[in-house]
Amino acid sequence: MTSIDDYERSPSIGQPSPALTEKLKSLWETKPGFIGWLGSVDHKEIGLRYIVTAFAFLVIGGIEALVFRVQLAWSNMRLLTPEQYDQLFTMHGMTMIFLYAGPILSGFSNYLWPLLLGSRDMALPRLNALSYWIFLCAGLFLYSSFLMGFGPNAGWFNYVPLAARAYNNGPNIDIYSLGMILLGISTTVGAINFIVTFLRLRCPGMSINRVPILIWGTLTANAANIFAIPSVSLAFLLLWMDRNLGTHFFDTTAGGSAMLWQHLFWMFGHPWVYAIVLPAMGMVSDGLPVFCRRPLVGYTAVALATVATMVLGFGVWVHHMFATGLPTISLSFFSAASIIITVPSSVAVFAWLATIWTGRPVFTTPFLFFVSFILLFTIGGVSGFMTGSVPVDWQLTDTYFVVAHLHYVLIGINVFPVAGAIYFWFPKFTGKLMDERLGRWNFWTMFIGFNLGFFPMHISGLLGMPRRIYTYPDSMGWDWLNLITTIGSFLFGFGVLLLIYNVIRSVRHGPTAPANPWDAPTLEWTTSSPPPPYNFAVIPVVASRHPLWEERLNQSEGSRSQIETGLLLDHGKEALGTTTLDAEPNIILKMPDDTLVPLYLALSMTVVATGLGLVNWWVVAVGGALTATCILAWLWPEARLGETAAPATGEPRHG
Amino acid sequence: MAERHTLEGRLPVGAINTRASGWWAMIFTVFTEASLFAYLLFSYYYLAVQPHLPGTFPEGGQPDLKLALPNTIILIASSLAVAWAQLGIERGNKHRLALGLGIGAALGLVFLIIQYFEWAAKPFTLSSTPYSSLYFVVTGFHMAHVVVGVVMLSALTWWSWRGYFNRVRYAHIHIGALYWHFVDVVWIAVFITFYLTPLLGLGA
Secondary structure, three states: OOOHHHHEEOOOEEOOOHHHHHHHHHHHOOOOHHHHHHHOOOHHHHHHHHHHHHHHHHHHHHHHHHHHHHHHOOOOOOOOOHHHHHHHHHHHHHHHHHHHHHHHHHHHHHHHHHHHHOOOOOOOHHHHHHHHHHHHHHHHHHHHHHHOOOOOOOOOOOOOOOOOOOOOOOOHHHHHHHHHHHHHHHHHHHHHHHHHHHHHOOOOOOOHHHOOHHHHHHHHHHHHHHHHHHHHHHHHHHHHHHHHOOOOOOOHHHOOOHHHHHHHHHHHHHHHHHHOOHHHHHHHHHHHHHHHOOOOOOHHHHHHHHHHHHHHHOOOHHHHOHHHOOOHHHHHHHHHHHHHOHHHHHHHHHHHHHHHHHOOOOOOHHHHHHHHHHHHHHHHHHHHHHHOOHHHHHHHOOEHHHHHHHHHHHHHHHHHHHHHHHHHHHHHHHOEOOOHHHHHHHHHHHHHHHHHHHHHHHHHHHOOOEOOOOOOOHHHOOHHHHHHHHHHHHHHHHHHHHHHHHHHHHHHHOOEOOOOOOOOOOHHHHOOOOOOOOOOOOEEEOOOOOOOOOOOOOOOHHHOOEEEEEEOOOOOOEEEEEOOOOOOEEEEEEOOOOOOHHHHHHHHHHHHHHHHHHOOHHHHHHHHHHHHHHHHHHHOOOHHHOOOOOOOOOOOOOO | OHHHHHHOOOEEEOOOHHHOHHHHHHHHHHHHHHHHHHHHHHHHHHHHOOOOOOOEOOEOOOOOOOOHHHHHHHHHHHHHHHHHHHHHHHOOOHHHHHHHHHHHHHHHHHHHHHHHHHHHOOOOOOOOOHHHHHHHHHHHHHHHHHHHHHHHHHHHHHHHHOOOOOOOOOHHHHHHHHHHHHHHHHHHHHHHHHHHHHHHOOOO
């Protein structure tokens, strides 16, 4: 008979010893070899894979942009045919928005979350691996058609009727639709993992008012994803059915509605815009104060502003549709909401400015990237504010002004913080320091190149240049502006190249980094650089937002965080689950070992998508059966994970 | 040093009912699935209020309740059976657990069979009108969820019958049951949308 003692224990409290770290290392370490690598569920492995893969997509999307910037550099250029141009700008938008901007932030958050939270891993490590593998499969799937010459070609927001079968007869849009559904699954399972980790895996003492702002940013973004992703996945599925099974959702000739597509797309699309900037803003909120040598001004205000932005972000989607002839009452409501959303954004801007103003800034490369982000965000915010006004939008919609706006927002709030974050956390990721001198060259090239490239677009837009045209006549007077834009974009591209060069050079020849090279305050800097596979030998207990700055912030000695003494949790691969608000110890979680099942599952789902792409139901059925088998194998109750009546392994009977 | 005190004491080990990470993951899976159905029903109502030819929304007039209403009751009954099983294992009754889950799975299967006849009796196809597309896609989405649920309940029945769970370790049961209750509740929203709102004159 089993008794209750088999399912409970008093975990021992202690300090790290060589015997303990040796044992934890053997439990948590990814197995050597290629198979071991494929099966890893370590959040740090997965995080780095996300970052590298997403960055590769950034480079690919950037090359696509440079090609069509050459085409647009002067009037009447003939480098690309209209069809090639359509595919290139669509692939560029899709790549940057879906395959780079979201996944790169998932990468940083995957790597950093458990370290920031004082946890040994994410709540659902296998789901984490699944999320990455589906992302990779979806990315390759989306690119497969482009490489065969029939990539998506109706713009990244893919409006019907242009994207309908009648006007777009090839497989281009089908591949786009199915790839996006696949990618949506990846984002959704990743989002669930972030939310559960936030609610359950913070170390003792880390109540919700002590988590770093990056946690707030990623959390709100992923909470939004849970509600927003189904909209776009559904839209793409309905479109695929309209195109292949003869349904009439968007078919205006048979009573369907083209506007339904726009609603479903933007009900997802606008929250997604915030989902791909809020975590980046969080990285700045945590990184910038380190170089100002003081805590962030207005932590609570910034955290609340993050959440408020996301909530309001669900009520502004119609500002993408101001020119579609909707009733005035609807336009007024969404225009007001779009203008109100600047308030929480401004709260964050003033908090960053106050942090610099009242701090003692240290002008390092990450600092330069973080500070320039504030400037670019403000410019992008102001042009967004302008187009939030209906009459102004009617004048500017579908012109290069909007292109300028969205690039200031997305590059300014995503790429610049990401570049800063690479410089900031690179020592933690690799154990090496990056070259500071090269870093400054890198920053100034990117900053000047970006502004040279994108600022003139505001003017070409005001002069009436529409977006998505493959060329223009010389009588329009847009030539010089476009030439400057093209030169600027190549300079910006060169800046990104310098970043890559600096990363590769520093990995090979950089000086060894100590645990905390920037003298930063948060938990990730208590671990060695790079961190051990188990992150923390004992689970830390935190007593403030800045565990490593408590002494200088005059926190009284009796109430400081404990990093060196804590729960040992060494009866197998274990993590601590804590309560949601106060982070009191609540359960000892048994964590899964490395496994190939997530990879098999991602491949099986890709088989389903391929079958649908070919409209071959046999392939779909095979893929479906494989998918079901993988899920069943995954969920089969295991004694090792403490899921069955048998006592979990490693537990002494009646101990 | 208040923090040090909170570390002492006994803690459960492994997957224990609502403290298991999987339980929390299922809550948010339900949120995202519920959003999916919200967008499906949004599409229905959006197209319902667009101009269309008389008598095409709903296509073929008010849908018949003859099969749909009893089938709704069958689905709710299956949820009750699963709930009865859940209460059983909380009291350590493994037979009641396996029986309740088995009944739940069987009623789910009956629902699917009746839905097949409901579909077969429709005078329109997937590609007739926007309404017909909506009808088959939305109820089809729900049926796909029922299929997943029936497979899930069958696996849980098998595991229960094999004695995998006891009165402390039954996280799998609560996680699977949560999904099944969601599938049943969301059917009520689908049922009201397709079978009851036309009675109020929507789309006429």
